[in-house]
Amino acid sequence: MNDHQRRFIGGAATAMLALAGLSGTGVSGRAAAGVFHPAVSEYVQISASQTPPTQAQCASAGRRCFSPQAIRAAYNLQPLYAAGFDGRGQTIAVVDSYGSDTMSHDLHVFDTAFGLQPMCGEEGVVCAPGMPTFDVLHVQGSPATKAPPPASKGTGQEDRSAWALEVALDVETAHAIAPMANILLVATPTAETLGVQGFPVMMDAEQYVVDHHLANVISQSFGSAEDAFGSSRSLEQLRHAFKSAAENGITVLASSGDGGSANDRKQPVGKGGALIPYPTVGWPASDPLVTGVGGTYLCTDPANTTSRVADSVDPPAKCQQFPGVAEVGWTFSGGGFSHVFGKPAYQNVLPAGSTPIGGMRGVPDIGLQASAGTGALVYLSLPPDGQSGLICGSAPCSTGWYDIGGTSLSCPQWAGLVAIADQINGGGLGLINPALYRLGADPGRYATDFYDVTTGNNTADPSVAGYPATTGWDPVTGLGTPNAARLLPDLVTAAHGG
Numbered sequence: 417m418n419d420h421q422r423r424f425i426g427g428a429a430t431a432m433l434a435l436a437g438l439s440g441t442g443v444s445g446r447a448a449a450g451v452f453h454p455a456v457s458e459y460v461q462i463s464a465s466q467t468p469p470t471q472a473q474c475a476s477a478g479r480r481c482f483s484p485q486a487i488r489a490a491y492n493l494q495p496l497y498a499a500g501f502d503g504r505g506q507t508i509a510v511v512d513s514y515g516s517d518t519m520s521h522d523l524h525v526f527d528t529a530f531g532l533q534p535m536c537g538e539e540g541v542v543c544a545p546g547m548p549t550f551d552v553l554h555v556q557g558s559p560a561t562k563a564p565p566p567a568s569k570g571t572g573q574e575d576r577s578a579w580a581l582e583v584a585l586d587v588e589t590a591h592a593i594a595p596m597a598n599i600l601l602v603a604t605p606t607a608e609t610l611g612v613q614g615f616p617v618m619m620d621a622e623q624y625v626v627d628h629h630l631a632n633v634i635s636q637s638f639g640s641a642e643d644a645f646g647s648s649r650s651l652e653q654l655r656h657a658f659k660s661a662a663e664n665g666i667t668v669l670a671s672s673g674d675g676g677s678a679n680d681r682k683q684p685v686g687k688g689g690a691l692i693p694y695p696t697v698g699w700p701a702s703d704p705l706v707t708g709v710g711g712t713y714l715c716t717d718p719a720n721t722t723s724r725v726a727d728s729v730d731p732p733a734k735c736q737q738f739p740g741v742a743e744v745g746w747t748f749s750g751g752g753f754s755h756v757f758g759k760p761a762y763q764n765v766l767p768a769g770s771t772p773i774g775g776m777r778g779v780p781d782i783g784l785q786a787s788a789g790t791g792a793l794v795y796l797s798l799p800p801d802g803q804s805g806l807i808c809g810s811a812p813c814s815t816g817w818y819d820i821g822g823t824s825l826s827c828p829q830w831a832g833l834v835a836i837a838d839q840i841n842g843g844g845l846g847l848i849n850p851a852l853y854r855l856g857a858d859p860g861r862y863a864t865d866f867y868d869v870t871t872g873n874n875t876a877d878p879s880v881a882g883y884p885a886t887t888g889w890d891p892v893t894g895l896g897t898p899n900a901a902r903l904l905p906d907l908v909t910a911a912h913g914g
Contacts, residue, residue, distance in 0.1 A: 458788035459581060461808050464816035468529050468793055471718055471730070474819060479789040480730045481819045482714065484530050484592035485721035487785065487792065487829070490714055490742075492724060493593070495901040496836055502533075503594025503835035504548070506844075509631035510587055510828060511618055512638075515552055515603030516580040518797035519587055523550060526588045526795045533595040550587070552601045553630070555621045581806060584796045585820050586637055586828040592792075593832025597839075600631055615640075615654055622657035626664055632844040634661065635831035636670040636706075637824035639698035639750075641679030648756045651699060658705040665844035667834045671823035672710040672780040673698035673750025676876025677883065677891075695752045695880055697779040704760040707849055708779045709827045710893045711746040711786020712869055718790075732789030738871050745872025745885030745892035746787045750823060751779050752883060752891045762850040765857040767868075767895070770888030781849055783869060783893030784829050788821025792829075830898075837904040841911070851910035855903070856888070856895045861910075865903040866896035 460477050462469040474481035488494060496502070516522070524538040536543035537550035587599055602625060604617045618638075625631050645651045661668050673679065677695040701708030715735035717727040726742040728735055738744055754777035763773050771778075785792070797815045798804040806813040838844050845851070855861045862868075874892045875882030883891040898904070 458822070459806075459818050459820045460788065461813050462793075462817050462819055464814050466525050466529065466795070469817050474718075475731055477819070478731050479791065479819055480718045480727075480732070480735075481791065481793050482718050482785070483721070483793060484532060486716070486718045487592065487714075489721050490716040490724050491784070491897065492899050492901045494722070496904065501836050501839055501904070503597030503832060503839055505596075506594070506633070506835040506838045507598040507600055507631040508590050508594065508828075508831045508835050509600045509602050509622075509625045509634045510583075510590060510831070511602045511604070511622060511634060511636050512579055512583045512586060513604050513606065513614065513618075514579045514583075515554070515558070515601055516583040518580065519552070519583055519601065520550065522584050522795050522797050523587060523591070527591070529795065530592070532592060535591065535599070548591075548596050549598045550591075550601070551598070552603060553621075553625075554603050554605070555624045556605050556617055558603065558605060580798070580804070581794075581796055581818070581820070582637060582824060585792070585794050585824055586635060588794050589792055589825060590635060590828040590832045593829045594835040597832065597835040600625070619654045619657045622668075623660060626657055626660045626666055629664070632666060632838045633831045633834045634666060634668045635828045636668070636700055637822075637827050639671060639673050639701055641681070641692060641696045642699045642702055642754060642756050643679070643692050643696050644681050645699070651756060655703060655705070658700070658703055662705050662847045665846040667707065667838075667845055667848050668700075668705065669707045669709055669827050669830055669834065670701040670703070671750070671827040672701040672708045674748045674786075674822045675750055676748050676874035676880075677750075677752045678877035678880040679750075691877065691880070693880065695882070697752045697754055698750050699756070701750065702754045702757060702777055702779050704757050704777055704849070705847060707830070707847075707852070708781050708894065709823055709830050710751050710780035710783040711749040711821075711823045711826045712743040712783050712893055712897060713746055713787040713872070714743055714785035714790040716742050732787070734787070734789065734872075741871055743785075743867060743869050743897055745783075745869050745874065745890070747872065747874060748876045749780070749783065749786060749874045749892050751874050751894075753778055760849070762853045765853065767856045767862050767888030768859065769886065771883065771886050771890040773889070778889065778891060780891075780894040781852060782830065782895055783897050784826035786821055786823050786826045788819060791819045791821040792825055794818050794820050833898060833900060833904060836900070837907050840905055841908045845908065845911050848907060848911065851907050852895060854910045855906055861906055862895075865899055865906050867899060868896045869893040
C-alpha cells in the first residue's frame with residue numbers, strides 16, 4: 417500500500433480508513449488518501465486499560481513503544497531537568513482542528529500513569545501557584561461534536577472526534593518533553609478544503625496567538641503538498657502569521673509530512689487526492705520562516721530510562737537491519753526541495769558531507785522519532801457508541817493506550833525542546849533556523865550537539881524517487897536529531913551570534 421493511501425482524508429479522518437492489521441494484541445489503522453491531514457502515519461491500540469502496556473504487548477504488535485522517560489533518555493534531556501530547565505514560564509501553542517472533548521481527562525490519565533508533572537486544567541487537579549497550565553482556545557467558535565451518519569457519503573469534515581487522536585498526541589508528548597511549560601490547545605472549527613476554509617482559519621488562529629502574545633512556540637502537525645495549492649500566490653497569502661511570529665520572537669515548527677518524497681494533488685474531497693508523480697515537499701514545513709521537522713526510527717532501548725543505547729534486537733525490522741545504529745531515517749519522513757521558496761541564506765553553509773542544496777529551500781531542518789514502529793505511547797478516550805471515526809481492525813477503536821507515529825510525533829516534541837531553550841534564553845528565540853545551521857557549520861559543535869542520522873531513505877512510493885539519509889544535512893532528517901543537553905544551550909548562544 418502506498419503511503420499516499422495511508423493518511424487522514426480531507427482533514428477529519430472519518431470512518432474511511434485503510435487498514436493494516438497486525439498480529440498480537442494490537443489492532444491498527446492507517447488513514448486513507450487526502451491532501452490535508454494531521455501528520456499521523458499509523459496508530460495501533462495496544463490496550464484498553466488505564467495502565468500503560470508492557471514492552472511485551474508492544475512487541476506482539478511488531479513494534480517497540482516509548483514512555484516519556486525512555487524518550488528523554490534517548491535524547492539526553494535529564495541533565496537539563498537536573499539544572500532546572502524544564503520549560504517553566506514558557507507556553508507552547510498546539511494548533512489542531514476541532515480539539516478534543518476528553519483532552520483534560522486523557523492528559524490526567526497520561527500524567528498519572530507516567531508520574532509526570534500535573535497541569536492546572538487537567539481533570540481532577542487542584543491548581544497551585546507555579547503549576548503549568550493547560551488551556552483550550554477557540555478563536556472562531558466551537559461546533560458540537562458530531563460524527564457523520566453511518567451511511568453518509570460526505571467528507572466527514574465536521575467530525576471533530578476523529579481529530580482527537582492528533583490532539584492527544586500533540587498535547588501529551590509536548591508536555592512530556594517540557595513538563596513545566598504551559599500548553600495552549602488552539603482549536604479551529606473547520607478542517608481543510610485547501611484554501612476554502614481550513615488553512616485560512618488555522619492561520620488566522622495563529623495570527624491571534626501572535627498578536628496577543630499567547631505563546632513562545634507554535635506547533636503545527638498538519639500540512640499539504642506545495643504543488644496542491646492553486647498557485648504560489650495563494651500560498652503566499654497564508655504566510656501572514658509566520659511573518660508576524662518571526663517579528664515577535666515566536667518559533668513556528670511544522671511536521672514535514674508522512675509521504676516521504678510523495679504527496680497528493682488537490683482533487684474534489686470526495687474523490688481523494690491524486691499522487692503527484694515527482695518529488696515534492698509539504699507546506700508549512702517548507703516555509704523558510706518555519707522549522708520543518710522530519711522523522712526517524714528510534715532504535716534505542718525502550719526500557720532504558722537513563723541513557724541512549726542502541727537496541728538492534730527488538731522490533732521493528734528496520735532497527736534490526738542496521739546493527740548498532742541508534743536512529744535510522746524514516747521511510748515516510750517528508751523531505752526534499754521546495755518548488756516555491758528559494759534557498760534561504762541560512763542554508764548556504766552545511767556540515768561537511770551534506771546532501772547539496774541547490775537553489776531552492778531544503779526540507780526538513782531537523783528530525784526526531786516518527787515511525788510508529790518506534791512510536792510513543794498516548795492515552796485517548798473515544799465515544800462508546802462507535803462513532804469516533806477511528807477504526808481498529810474491523811471495528812471502531814476504543815478508549816485506551818495507543819502507539820502512534822508520524823511527524824506529528826516529532827513536531828510537538830521539538831516544540832517542547834524549543835520551550836526549554838526559550839527558558840534558558842529568558843524569552844522566545846523566534847526563528848531558530850539560522851542558529852541551527854550556524855551550529856551545523858561548526859564541525860565541533862555539530863558533532864556534539866546533533867545525532868547525525870546517516871542510514872535510511874524516504875522513498876515511500878516506488879514510483880517517486882526519494883532521498884538517502886547522508887552525513888550532515890539530508891532531505892530525510894535535516895541536520896539530525898538533538899543531543900538536547902548540548903544542543904539547547906548552544907542554540908541559545910548561536911541565536912545571539914555566538
